[in-house]
Amino acid sequence: LAKTTQPISMDSYEGQEVNITCSHNNIATNDYITWYQQFPSQGPRFIIQGYKTKVTNEVASLFIPADRKSSTLSLPRVSLSDTAVYYCLVGRPRQLTFGSGTQLTVLP
Amino acid sequence: ETGVTQSPTHLIKTRGQQVTLRCSSQSGHNTVSWYQQALGQGPQFIFQYYREEENGRGNFPPRFSGLQFPNYSSELNVNALELDDSALYLCASSLLGARENIQYFGAGTRLSVL
Numbered sequence: 001l002a003k004t005t006q007p008i009s010m011d012s013y014e015g016q017e018v019n020i021t022c023s024h025n026n027i028a029t030n031d032y033i034t035w036y037q038q039f040p041s042q043g044p045r046f047i048i049q050g051y052k053t054k055v056t057n058e059v060a061s062l063f064i065p066a067d068r069k070s071s072t073l074s075l076p077r078v079s080l081s082d083t084a085v086y087y088c089l090v091g092r093p094r095q096l097t098f099g100s101g102t103q104l105t106v107l108p
Numbered sequence: 109e110t111g112v113t114q115s116p117t118h119l120i121k122t123r124g125q126q127v128t129l130r131c132s133s134q135s136g137h138n139t140v141s142w143y144q145q146a147l148g149q150g151p152q153f154i155f156q157y158y159r160e161e162e163n164g165r166g167n168f169p170p171r172f173s174g175l176q177f178p179n180y181s182s183e184l185n186v187n188a189l190e191l192d193d194s195a196l197y198l199c200a201s202s203l204l205g206a207r208e209n210i211q212y213f214g215a216g217t218r219l220s221v222l
Contacts, residue, residue: 029159034210043213044200045110083211095141095164096200098213100149 003089004088009103018075020102022088025069033071036087039103044087046075078106110134112214120220126187129217131199133180139163139204140182141211142174145196157182160205186219194221198202 004021005023023056024033032051036044050062050071061074066103075082111134133185134139139158140222143151157176171187180201186193196218200211 032209041196041218042215043110043112043200046210046212049210095153095166096143096151096209097153098143100150105175 002055004090004099006086006088006099006102008100009105010108011105012078013080013107015077017081018104018106020073020075020088021070021095022073022090023070024088025088027068027090031068031091033062033068034089035060035062035073035094036089036096038085038087038099044098046067048063048084078104080106080108082106110212110214112199112212113200114197114214114217116217117215118218118220120222121189123189123191125189125221126185127189127219129184129186129197129199129219131182131184131201131214133182133199134212135200137201137203137212138180139202140180141199141202142175142182142184143198144193144206145198145216147195151198154184158222163204166221189221191221194219 034049035047037047038044048060048062052064055062063072083106087098087101113132115130141156142154145151154168155165156163160176173185175183196216199215200213202211
């Protein structure tokens with residue numbers, strides 16, 4: 001399984017765009033990149049998944065450069081309710097391997 | 109709302125006891141996975157069940173066992189509870205064979221071992 005590295009924590013203010021970058025140097029050819037969001041005392045929630053270039057859905061965008069060794073989750077115009085832990089996962093294994101994630105704190 | 113429900117939401121046990129946690133998968137999903145999440149950590153994979161058979165296991169001892177039923181609901185059983193078993197236990201359902209391995213999580217069961 002490809003190892004991922006992401007910042008431990010980030011702070012932002014309401015209304016700003018937030019970009020969280022994940023490094024995955026050992027990504028394999030068939031691996032997908034998936035991001036989950038988790039609020040305290042809740043299960044992780046799927047946000048977005050991509051393989052290459054750019055993927056956008058109603059809540060986020062995922063940017064993946066050509067070499068696929070990193071990816072950036074972009075959250076447009078965050079609000080206080082976006083305060084959560086964000087996990088970057090790589091692969092398409094039976095089991096998901098979560099790191100410690102990035103604690104995003106949105107300030108008023 | 110993921111359609112994955114877990115029960116109970118909270119549970120308190122004492123060391124040495126046994127516990128059973130339950131999970132109802134999202135409709136149409138054939139695979140269920142269980143994860144343990146200690147405070148401040150990411151979820152750790154315990155095992156996965158597909159068509160009522162174990163289909164992968166993480167680094168957990170045999171006293172962690174599971175069942176999947178024909179209706180795809182599932183149980184996690186933990187015997188001889190230890191203090192370190194105190195955690196949030198998460199169930200996730202998915203469709204094995206789908207192009208994307210997206211897992212849908214329940215809200216979890218908070219287990220406290222005293």
